Amino acid sequence: MDAMLAFPLKTMDFEKEAEFAPGVSGEWMPITNGKNTAFSLEPPAPRHSGHSQKIRIASDDRCYAGIAQRVSVRGGIRYEAKLFARATREIESLRLAIVDRITGKTLGEAEVAIESHDWREYKTEIRVSAASADAEFRLTISSEEKTWKDSISTGALWLDHVSLLPEDHVGLVKPDVFEMTKRLNAGMMRLGGNYISAYHWRQGVGPAYERPNVMNEAWDHQADKYFGTIEFLEFCERLGVEPLICVNDGSGTPEEAAEWIRYCNADAETDPLGALRASHGRVEPFRAKYWEIGNEVWGPWQVGHCDAEEYAHRLVAFAKGMKAVDPELVLLGCGHTDDAWNRTVLDIAGEHIDYLTMHIYQHYSTYGYPGRDAAERAPAEEKFRAIVSYPEVSRYAIRQAADAIRSSEKARHVKLAITEYNTMYYPNTIRQGLPNEHTLEAAVANAANLNEMIRSCDIVEIGSFSDLVNGWLGGCIRVGDNYADQKKGRVPGWSGKGDLVYGTPTYYALELFANADIARVVEHELSCDTFDAPKHAWGVPTDGLPTLDVVCCISRDGRKLTALVVNRSLEDVDAELRANGFEAAPGAVVREIAGDRIDLVNDVFEPEAVVSRRFEAATEGSGALSLRLKAHSIYAVELTAAQ
Template sequence: MARKPQPHFLPILFFIIFFVSGPIVSLEAQSQAGKPQVTRIKLDVERQVGEIDPKIYGNFIEHLGRCIYGGIYDPASPLANEKGFRRDVIEAVKKLKVTVLRWPGGNFASGYHWRDGVGPRELRPRRLELAWKTIETNQVGTNEFVEFCRLVGAEPYICVNLGTGSWDEAREWVEYCNTEKGTTLAELRASHGYPQPHRVKYWALGNEMDGSWQMGHRNAEDYAKFALEAAKLMKWTDPSIKLVACGSSTFGRGWTDWNRTVLNYLRDYADYIAIHTYLNNRRNDFPSFMAATLDVEDRIKIIEGLILEAMSQTRRREPIYIAYDEYNVWYRAFEDKGLEETYNLEDALVIATFLNVFVRNAHIVKMANMAQLVNVIAPIRTTEKGLWLQTIYYPLMLFANYCHGRSLQVYVDGPAYKTETRAAVPYLDVSAAFRPETNELIINVVNRSEKETMPAEIISQWGEFEGKAIVAEVNGPDIKAENEPGVEKVRVNQSEIEIKGDRIRYQFPPHSYTMIRAKLRLPALR
């Protein structure tokens, strides 16, 4: 996690690959003269982008502010279970369907030494924590983290310390977690009360090593060489693990060079390359804020091109994917406020557009982790008496619960608007998925207009709609509406509509995210 969100940068490199996937937007519809009033959204369940990996609905916890201590772990609270974890938080996380949980950082990871956090709690050292300028008590360590993951049904994802840490420390952490028996570290884990291996599958090779704020910051070549040796030792310790290399967390000059260098060195060992993005609306420019994730999509396509380049120079057959393992809106609350950002409706809409991007690029984005889970720039906020859900909770909850299966190509033909950096931004941002086991079509639509209802026709080009569609809408009274304890101005409203034939006509309200789940009756043969 960078200390401050970075400014947007719209790269033009590899422009040729920008249209490999994602929505196809009619250029005619984008023209300002005679633009159509009704948006046409065309879908064909046989035109598929790729399988949606459930890991795109992941999350992230860091030893920062009240995320872990006072968030997920609060043994003094009457709401805590016998292990010290908040029961209400566990239930809220379960409803969010978190699939993979990243830990311990973030910037914290670059100064964290895992042995400090195992063994009897009363013997664990208290350390000066340099990333966020606090004291780390080490009351939550590896075993507690894995326990929490098991409680909420998430896969553990550990980021090793490649800042102040060593190759041996990284390798030995894998051995401690994953070796069943017969070694000193496996026996150490058993002596700590965990005779069975944790079998942690996902491991990150450091955090944001491209950033000058990071402990142990290196240039691309120095990081890549160091990470390569760590990767070799970690995979030799457990060949089944999946490794995530540090890609860009900043997108200024030279960011593509960083990613190319890292991929060229790690192409035989890395399974993912990690990307981080935090967006902001400091200028209070709603139309531009709603278009910000178009930059995210551009970056994904550029990195996909870099992956293809690296893969052309290796004999490995297993693909390398993108892990967008930190993303969110963040610009109002920093260390002085414990990063406890309060989110509004426009932030929730941006989260929905992030998720649309991940779904549209499901062939290459196979993991994503909202940062963070509780209290710190988070969808869940706790108090002494309970918790409340921020606006950004709801789009992630809907996607994670229902948007599975195969991502579809989407053709969008409708009105658009201009920003300072974009000639044409479609008012309706759309992704779609198809679940062949149930013949269910899932359509996700964000209306980027603050004032206007956007009429649309959703057209099935293969199969007809039947029965009733379930419509879930995230909205509120205005774009600045916020939730707070006991008050939910932004929430999910659900309804049903009758559907029949090859199209659904729907009016998308201003400043809304809408999910439509509809059943299709498919012909027996094409």
């Protein structure tokens, strides 16, 4: 989540212990030319968490001292600097400066008058004259001009919560990230995953600097407290999407979930929790409708992990408590690709939920490649066939879950929500280097899987790609040069392009599908070559799979017919498309995602190596055209009805 936010600074609340220098928190570094300067971490300001950073200088040293952090900044804009500080009476001012580390040039500066020995909030603006990918933000005090008699309480400054925020942020989000997200034309945005596993909503509301610093217990790192409930829901509002909020069922309670709903949706004048929301700056209710109860509860990496029966009874308690607040809520229960789990949950709790969730990832291990060595020894063509058979894997899991729904008297109204999907070549424990999830091959697999979800739209009504930005695996929007997973790789910023925002090939596949003018699936006939994929551990049929994965759809007004075609071959395919029964105007609009290698990626040096390309193709007669489909490629072919 940090990558999507516009703050250039880390450890803004001095929440980390000393890492790089004694007495200095996290990524901050000491700067001083005094022999007796002392740095230490002390208790935070009232209602704050983390630490306060103390800096003490001696008058006799006639020195300067402070802390600094490496940042990347953009030029020609203003940054708001916010901090909490207190000081002994000799320290009357604090200098803030952004300096280019290569040239030493000061790009922007400001001075803050420190008014009290007690804690105060200070704000100022710094106008940055030029961009720098390798800058340093410095906060310094000085005894170079004013002198005093050194004693036990002189020359000291305490800092708590130091932040920078560019003026063009969009609800704390980087503007480029927001614009790229908007282009995805999403219908829903999910706040879920392991992030929510031990999340308590009160930790993410109110003034950001008063929110506690907490660990994400599932991922074992600091949770980001700046993007809480209101920030997420207003992000969804700006995008025009429905929010989906996943509640903590492991260490949370039904009462806590019900209170969260009231905080989001209740009237500010009649409900105390609605009034609390209003006091935090949001008067109008959000009317958040979709709520998911638990995330991957079947997995031992989750807080509150349990078996299906225990979860199902827990689900009933949560559903009753939440619907007591608002009977119109749409509730999602935690499903699995395991049939026994789903049947147990549906039999016990099916009448209380509207959707059963599943997470379907496509990875090597189910194709007989248990580890990295085995996968690397396998031929590239064989592994390609495995990964691009993603729709067959999803079809197997979806049909199995649909059968469980149909066979449960209590749950025949339930639909499926695929709340996480993506390629996942290797598990976290053995992944290293550049993730395969960023490749054109992954985009081809994900696009074919999108076709399968469209084909299954009678039962699958929600699909949520994981992740949006950077993330644990293969976020479709990338910020900077952090290509590897969260455990390994170079320190972000190594390329000098640490703020560049761009999309993976899968981003362009998602954009292509999301912006296609489609409303209903129409039947089609397909004749093409086939291929055999390696055997799958679940017993998924993998022989005789069509090289072309195709779905055809028509727009709501019936005037546009679109064929979504994925070439799952390593060779070009000459295709003929004919639209029988659709009187088409001359010409077709074609959108293409292709590249000359399956391992082609976008990166900070070539961020548009793989993008969506639009061109027009000639037709013969009414809706007939010939088209060369490039190897390992994705197409949307759109015909428009004749006038």
